[in-house]
Amino acid sequence: MDISYTILIPLIPLAVFLLLGIFNQKIKPTISGYIGVAGLSTSAALSFYTAYQYFFVHGKVDGAYQAIIQKVTWLNFTDTLHIDMGVLIDPISIMMLIVVSIVSLMVHIYSRGYMKGDEGYTRFFAYLSLFSFSMFGLVLATNLFQIYIFWELVGVSSFLLIGYYYTKPSAVSAAKKAFIVTRFADLGFLIGILIIGYYTGTFDFETLNSVNSETGELTLNWASTSFMGLSVITWALILMFIGGAGKSAMFPLHIWLPDAMEGPTPVSALIHAATMVVAGVYLVARLFPMFYFVEDGYALNIVAYVGAFSSLFAAIIAITQTDIKRVLAFSTMSQIGYMMLALGVSKYEGHDGLGYMASMFHLFTHAMFKALLFLGAGSIIHAVHSNYLKDMGGLRKYMPITNITFLIAALAIAGFPLTSGFFSKDEILVAAFESNKLLYFSGVLVAGLTAFYIFRLYFGIFWGKETNYKHAPHESPISMTLPLMVLALISLVGGFIPFSKYVSADRVGFEAHLNYPLAAVAVSVGLIGIGLAWVFYKKENNLASKFANSFGAFYKWTYHKFYIDEVYLFVTKKIIFNLIAAPIAWFDKKVVDATMEGIGNKTVVISKKIKGMQSGKVQDYAFSFIAGVVILAMVFIYLWTN
Amino acid sequence: MIAGISIYEILTVTSILFFIGIYGFITRKNLISILMSVELILNASVINFVIINKYLYPDILQGVFFSIFIIAVAAAETALAIAIIINLYRQISSVEVKDTEIMKY
Numbered sequence: 001m002d003i004s005y006t007i008l009i010p011l012i013p014l015a016v017f018l019l020l021g022i023f024n025q026k027i028k029p030t031i032s033g034y035i036g037v038a039g040l041s042t043s044a045a046l047s048f049y050t051a052y053q054y055f056f057v058h059g060k061v062d063g064a065y066q067a068i069i070q071k072v073t074w075l076n077f078t079d080t081l082h083i084d085m086g087v088l089i090d091p092i093s094i095m096m097l098i099v100v101s102i103v104s105l106m107v108h109i110y111s112r113g114y115m116k117g118d119e120g121y122t123r124f125f126a127y128l129s130l131f132s133f134s135m136f137g138l139v140l141a142t143n144l145f146q147i148y149i150f151w152e153l154v155g156v157s158s159f160l161l162i163g164y165y166y167t168k169p170s171a172v173s174a175a176k177k178a179f180i181v182t183r184f185a186d187l188g189f190l191i192g193i194l195i196i197g198y199y200t201g202t203f204d205f206e207t208l209n210s211v212n213s214e215t216g217e218l219t220l221n222w223a224s225t226s227f228m229g230l231s232v233i234t235w236a237l238i239l240m241f242i243g244g245a246g247k248s249a250m251f252p253l254h255i256w257l258p259d260a261m262e263g264p265t266p267v268s269a270l271i272h273a274a275t276m277v278v279a280g281v282y283l284v285a286r287l288f289p290m291f292y293f294v295e296d297g298y299a300l301n302i303v304a305y306v307g308a309f310s311s312l313f314a315a316i317i318a319i320t321q322t323d324i325k326r327v328l329a330f331s332t333m334s335q336i337g338y339m340m341l342a343l344g345v346s347k348y349e350g351h352d353g354l355g356y357m358a359s360m361f362h363l364f365t366h367a368m369f370k371a372l373l374f375l376g377a378g379s380i381i382h383a384v385h386s387n388y389l390k391d392m393g394g395l396r397k398y399m400p401i402t403n404i405t406f407l408i409a410a411l412a413i414a415g416f417p418l419t420s421g422f423f424s425k426d427e428i429l430v431a432a433f434e435s436n437k438l439l440y441f442s443g444v445l446v447a448g449l450t451a452f453y454i455f456r457l458y459f460g461i462f463w464g465k466e467t468n469y470k471h472a473p474h475e476s477p478i479s480m481t482l483p484l485m486v487l488a489l490i491s492l493v494g495g496f497i498p499f500s501k502y503v504s505a506d507r508v509g510f511e512a513h514l515n516y517p518l519a520a521v522a523v524s525v526g527l528i529g530i531g532l533a534w535v536f537y538k539k540e541n542n543l544a545s546k547f548a549n550s551f552g553a554f555y556k557w558t559y560h561k562f563y564i565d566e567v568y569l570f571v572t573k574k575i576i577f578n579l580i581a582a583p584i585a586w587f588d589k590k591v592v593d594a595t596m597e598g599i600g601n602k603t604v605v606i607s608k609k610i611k612g613m614q615s616g617k618v619q620d621y622a623f624s625f626i627a628g629v630v631i632l633a634m635v636f637i638y639l640w641t642n
Numbered sequence: 643m644i645a646g647i648s649i650y651e652i653l654t655v656t657s658i659l660f661f662i663g664i665y666g667f668i669t670r671k672n673l674i675s676i677l678m679s680v681e682l683i684l685n686a687s688v689i690n691f692v693i694i695n696k697y698l699y700p701d702i703l704q705g706v707f708f709s710i711f712i713i714a715v716a717a718a719e720t721a722l723a724i725a726i727i728i729n730l731y732r733q734i735s736s737v738e739v740k741d742t743e744i745m746k747y
Contacts, residue, residue, distance in 0.1 A: 617739055619676070623668045 003068050006087045009043045010136035013129040020126035029121035033112040036125035040108045044101035051094045065091050065507040071142050080201045088142040091503040096139035099367045100275050104132045106483035107270040113479035131157035135275050143203035144193045154276045155182050162263040174259035181256040185246020192239030209289040218293040237299035248280025249333045251310040261325040265378030273332050273374050274367035281339045292348050304344020308442045311337025315449035320559040323387045324377050335366045342428040345435035353505030355431030361499045362424035369412040372487035376406040383473035389460045396462040398473040401481045403462050405488040410458045412491040414451035415526045423495035429522050430515045447522050451529030459537035649697040660686035673727050673737045684716045
C-alpha cells in the first residue's frame with residue numbers, strides 16, 4: 001500500500017498557515033475563514049480515505065494490522081544512529097488522524113461564527129492551521145525524535161492560542177504558564193529520548209516496540225544496564241511519561257490546564273480537550289509494548305496510579321468550580337487520567353489488551369463529547385458574555401439546540417447507557433476490575449463524581465434560577481450550531497463502532513462484550529450522580545450551599561484546587577527564587593557583569609586622561625617618530641659596535 | 643668620479659641637507675615651508691642615490707634611474723600637497739599649522 005500521499009495531511013494545514021500567516025493583513029477575514037476550513041476539509045478527507053484504505057482494504061496481513069512506514073533519513077549521526085522523518089500508519093495513528101481531523105474541522109467551522117468580527121481573525125485561523133499541522137505530524141511520527149519535534153510544535157501553537165488575546169494580562173500569563181510547565185516536563189521527555197538513543201541505538205518505534213513472536217518478549221535487550229535497581233530503559237520510560245504527564249495535565253503537572261482556559265473557547269475545545277492534551281496518552285500507547293514488557297510493566301504501574309489519582313483529584317475539584325470552562329478543564333484532566341489508568345492496567349495480548357483498546361476508545365469518544373461540551377460552553381459564553389455559573393440559568397428557553405447537544409454530551413460523559421461514553425467507560429472499568437480492585441473503585445467513584453459535576457453544570461446553565469438578562473440571549477448562528485449537531489451525533493452513536501476489532505495492543509483485534517454486572521454498577525453510580533445534581537441544582541434552592549457548608553474546610557480546599565498553585569508559587573518564588581535565582585543574579589550582576597563593565601569603564605577613564613597627548617599637529621608626531629628612529633639607531637649602533 | 647672630491651664629503655653635504663630638512667619639517671609653522679623642508683629631505687636622498695651609484699657601482703645606472711623616479715613622485719606629491727593646502731586655505735583662510743588642529747582626538 002502506497003501511503004506517500006498521507007504526507008499531505010499535515011502539509012496542507014502547514015501551507016494554509018504560511019499563506020494566512022504571511023498575508024495576514026492582505027486577506028479579508030471571511031476569505032481566510034474559508035481557506036482554513038477548505039484546507040482542513042482536504043486533510044480530513046484524506047484522513048478518512050487513509051482510514052478506509054487501511055482498515056478495510058490493505059492494512060490486514062495474516063490476521064493482524066501491520067504498521068506501514070515510509071521515511072527518509074534526515075540527520076545521520078552514525079551508521080546505526082540516525083533520525084528519520086516519515087509517516088507511520090497503524091491503527092492508533094489512523095484513529096488519532098480521524099479524531100484530530102474531525103474535531104479540528106468542526107472547530108474551524110465553529111470559529112467562523114465564534115470569532116466573527118474579532119481583530120485577529122486571520123491570525124486565529126493561521127494558528128489553528130499551525131496547530132493542526134503539528135498535531136497531524138505528531139500522530140504520524142515514526143520515531144521518538146520526530147514526535148518530540150512535533151510535540152514542541154503543538155506546545156508552541158498552544159502557547160500562541162492561549163495567549164491569543166495578548167492584550168489581556170491574564171491570558172499572557174496563562175500562556176507563559178502553560179508553556180513553561182509543559183516545557184519543564186518536556187525536559188524529562190528529552191532526557192528519556194536521549195537515554196533510549198544511547199542504550200538502544202535507535203529511535204524508531206517499530207524497532208523499539210518489536211515483540212518476538214516465539215518467546216512473546218520484547219526483542220530489545222532492556223536488562224543489560226541498570227541504575228539504582230531499575231533498568232535504564234525503565235528510567236527512560238518514566239522520564240518520557242513525565243513529558244507525557246506534562247502535556248496531558250496529569251497531577252502534579254496539571255496546573256497549566258485550568259489557566260489555559262483564557263484562550264478562545266474553540267481553542268479550548270480543540271487543543272485543551274480533544275487533541276493536544278491526549279498526546280501524553282498517545283505517547284504511552286505508542287510505546288505500549290515497551291511500557292508493558294520492560295521490567296514487567298514497572299513504568300506502566302506508575303502510569304496507572306498517576307492516572308487514577310489525577311482523575312479522582314480533578315473530579316473532586318471540578319465539583320466546586322464556578323467558571324464553566326474550568327469545570328470542563330478539570331473534567332478533561334479527570335478523563336485523561338481515566339485513559340492513563342486504562343493503559344496502565346492493560347496487558348498485551350488478545351482480550352487481555354482490553355485496557356489499551358478501552359483507553360484509545362475513550363480517547364476517541366471523549367474527544368467528541370468533550371469538544372462538544374466546550375463548543376457548547378462557547379456558544380453559551382457567546383450568548384451570555386460571562387464564564388461564570390452565577391450569570392447563567394434557565395437558558396434552555398433561549399438556546400434549544402445548544403441545550404440538547406449539551407445534554408447529549410453530558411449524558412455521554414456521565415456514561416448514560418447507549419451513549420458513546422457508556423461503552424468506552426465500561427470497558428475501562430472492566431479492564432481495571434480485572435487487574436486491580438483499588439483502581440477499579442477509584443474509577444467507579446470518579447464515574448459518579450463525573451456524572452454529578454457535569455449535571456451540576458448542565459442544570460446550572462440551562463435550568464436552575466431564572467436570571468434576568470440585560471440582553472435576551474439568543475441561539476448561536478448556524479456555523480456554530482452545525483458543528484454542535486455533528487459532534488452530538490457522533491457522541492450518540494460513536495459507541496457502536498466495533499473499536500476492539502480495529503485497535504488493540506497486539507494489533508490482532510478481538511471481540512469486546514459488555515460486562516453487564518460491571519456496567520450496571522457504573523450506570524447506577526452515574527445515575528446517582530445525576531440524581532444528586534437534579535436534587536441540588538434543577539430548581540433554585542440552597543441545598544447545595546448547605547451541603548457545601550457541612551464540608552467546611554474540605555470544600556474550601558477543593559474550591560482553591562487544593563492550593564497546588566500556591567504550593568508551586570511558594571516553591572518557585574520563595575525557595576527557588578530566593579535561594580538559587582537571587583544569588584545567581586547577584587553573582588552575575590556584581591561579578592561577571594561588573595568585571596566586564598569595569599574593564600570598559602577604566603579604559604574610558606584612562607583614555608580621557610591621556611588623550612591630551614594627541615596634539616593633532618603633524619609636526620609633533622613627526623618629532624616623536626624621528627626621535628624614536630634616532631634612539632633606535634643609537635641603540636643599534638651601540639650594540640653593534642660592542 | 644668627481645676629481646678631488648671623495649664620497650665622504652658629498653655624503654656629509656647630503657646628511658647636512660637631510661637634517662636641515664628634518665629640522666625645518668619639525669619647526670616650521672607654515673605649511674608651505676614644511677612642504678619645502680620635505681623637498682629638501684627628498685633631494686638629499688636623491689643626491690645620495692646618484693652619488694652612491696657613481697662612486698660604488700659606476701657600471702650600472704639603477705641609482706640614477708631611481709633618482710628620476712623619486713623626482714617624478716616628488717613632483718606629483720608636491721602638486722597634491724599644494725592642492726590640499728589651497729583647499730585648506732579656502733576653508734580656514736590660513737596656512738598655519740596651529741590652525742589645522744580640528745582633527746585633534
